[in-house]
Amino acid sequence: MAETRIQGRIWVLTLPDGRLYDDIDTDMIFHNRYLAITEVAKMGQYALDNLKGWEDFAKKAQPGDIVLTGKNFGAGSSRQQAVDCFRALGIGAIVAESYGAIYKRNAINSGFPIISLPDLTRIHEQFKTGDQLEVDLGTGRLILNGQNTFQGEPFSKVQMDIYQAGDLFAYGKTLEKD
């Protein structure tokens, strides 16, 4: 069984004025000039390098870190690289108010944990870059610095099944055995 509780240091993706970034599209996450790259290991270095103020994210992030962001994260294109670049960096999870539909699928299918926290815009000031966050994927419960708890959306059944299997392909193979 894969770990359903994830703990890590958070990066809160904010604008220079302190507001939470909304509508971060896939060109800001992984710009189309790198799309010829097909090896996941080479993708991490470009994560967020077209997002103003966060160009050096890949250099600062550590494996296990958790990214917090606003509404409609991963809007735009269907590129898998926009998920894979975080996997390449070893990012533990992404917590956003909401996601672009294709981005959400891509993350689920690659077994990469993403959690929606519908109230995040209103309460984001409680979260500071460097804080510790624990995320329970099964219940959607988040615990900040071991104290405050928040209720996000738990994994759906398909999301948990794919996550436990590893990815969509591994999950597909479990279906064949039935």
Added chain:
Amino acid sequence: MGKTIIEKIIQAHSDEPVAPGKIVWMGLDVRSARDFGGANVVKNYKANYGDTPVADVGRTFFTFDCVVPANNIPYAVNQHLARRWATSQGIQVYDVNAGIGSHVMIEKGLALPGGTVVGTDSHLNILGAIGTFGQGMGDQDIAFAFKAGKTWFEVPPTMKVTVKGDLHYPCTPKDLTLAVLRVLGASGALGKAIEFYGPAVEALDLPGRITLSSMVTEMGGIVGLIPASKAVLDYCRKRSGRADLHGVYADPDAAYVEEVFVDITNLEPLIACPPKPDNVKTVREVAGLRVDSVFIGSCTNGRWEDLRLVADLVRAHGKKIQPWVMASIVPATHEVWEQILRDGTLQTLFDAGFVISNAGCGGCAAGQIGMTGDKEVQVSTGNRNFAGKQGPGDTYLASPLVAAWAALAGEITVPKA
């Protein structure tokens, strides 16, 4: 309780009861990949399924449209990797001369009203224009679809968008589309299917419907479905050779999660200002801005009818583009390219000073044409103007008329009738 269009389409492709929010397995009529993502689809497929055949070679296609022909070695390598693998599998490739995959699928009768189509193009939901559930997906998803012929899908709730009023020249379907985007914003349809209604929508021809459905992605929507008109059905019947084709329509008592009205009475030409497609203003508000380049094309506005509008404007005013403007045109497909070649449109555009390329996506994909330099002001008929997407310049999204007029005038202005 009745069903919406998307619920009916998914139900017709699933053994499980369909309801909004439910995740069901859905059969896929067409599974495709383009040159972006295509090589990764092959890689994922080979890693997981080895040399075994795809589920149904007759329903599986490659459509190369992003960087066509490849203008650098990595793309050439990726395209040829996909091309060779397709050949080994017996999969048909609509190659670098074919044009934008989603449009090719409509022209070739592969995408049909009521059908399900997936591919690596995030604007594949453009197929909502003919009442098809098209969906862009990532390369793992598509590799899985190639093999399984089905995928899981969370049935989206449906919102109903009714457009009130009629469309009048110089407003075009693009202005109607931007008017809807102005109301909904970038996440107004997030996670939802849209159904479009109203006399102005019903009156749209196929290219106009394509324009409207193409920007549902920019509204955050899953797909924007336009109930198929008789003209659309006739077109699809002819192209597919399927005389028995029918449209899929919502039940009168279908449940909508939200209903939105967009009034286009007294609409004037609109323009989406950088850096977001939903940053919509009237052309009048930004009039006078000097323009460095113009791009006319894309899956949103690269049809013959779009290019014909441009040619008519050029002829009516007997003008050439201003010497400081770099204006380029990319027809959506090979068929459109042939049409403008044969009916004189190409000559008119050439004489006016436009650069005209082979069919494809052009600048949206940092492809062959339409990239910008620092501080460059570009008017584009495309669908995205996110910061840095087409380059460091500022991209304004507008109709073919507004874009053409900007090329002729050298600045953004309201087109003269």
